[in-house]
Amino acid sequence: MSARVYGSPEFRIGDRAVGPGHPCYVIAEAGSNHNRDLDTALRLIDVAAEAGADAVKFQTYTAEGLYSRQTPEMSYLKDKGLVGERESVWELIKRVEIPWEWHADLARHAASAGITFLSTPFEEAAIDLLEDLGVPAYKIASYEVNHLPLIQYAARTGKPLLISTGMASLGDIERALDTAAAAGARDLLLMHCAVNYPPRFEDLNLLAIKTLRSAFDIPVGWSDHTMGNTADVVAVALGACAIEKHYTLSRDQEGPDHPFALEPDELAAMVVAIRETEASLGSSVKRVTEAEAEMFRLGRRSLVAARDLLAGGVITPADIAVKRPGFGIPVDALDQVVGRHVAHDVVRDQVLQWDDLER
Incomplete structure (x- = not known):
């Protein structure tokens, strides 16, 4: 792989820091689930904000700029009834x-909803439109990882680029990053992705998140098309700095992206699961936590008088019991206690302290 330095380990999208050590940046992907209805699109924004996502993202393209009219039919669209009987891919788009x-x-x-607006551009004119709106970052879709002119055009804005890597080899990714860096991009993040709608869990290869981070030394996220949030939780545990997930107002609606998208309550549950995962990862230091302090004191065991002990008596193993709580002489000091003289009378079940023994 190239020894080139592609960017810093962290950067900002708007007022949010993105990178290791910061909360995972959650992108709610509305995609085409607006159904060409503006009220639906506006409601999707509200749902993303209510779910606690950091950004809501649409896709900016035209059929003319995206597909040839001679594009063959796609089996997954046909098999799932997502394209009309006589409808071409171009007509669907x-x-x-x-x-x-x-x-x-x-x-x-x-x-006004308090959420960052993003959109994935699929042509240079889309970037011009989004630049006029002041979007703070650009997502490059997996299908565009070899569209080096588009990557170059987006990189020249100086905005952060989030590059999805579905179907891409390490060589493809390196070329895309080289192109972006040469055009002036300094804030780069790779999104591991498995392209299928939805993919099988055995095709996710989430360990590739570590591979991408090791190969390119920049933040890595996860662009997800699975149902549920299992893969997202695993990705965060593996160090994903951003998560992108399709969602819809209802999977019962017609359209190519609805069947594998989360519904509003599921999107909110995913955000909660991500935040709980981050909280549970905590620190790599193994220690008694503040939350464990009381049970450390009361729930562990220490040495306790097995019967009444008279002052001056010599302690034998039969005089000692190992019981809770744990604020007395520790159990691992048993050999230092047996054979010592009792300093004063001790009653049965008394938790032994060092001053109960003669020096």
């Missing part, structure tokens, strides 16, 4: 593309 005139309204609504 035309049907679900977001009207570009919506973007200003969406960005304003996101700002």
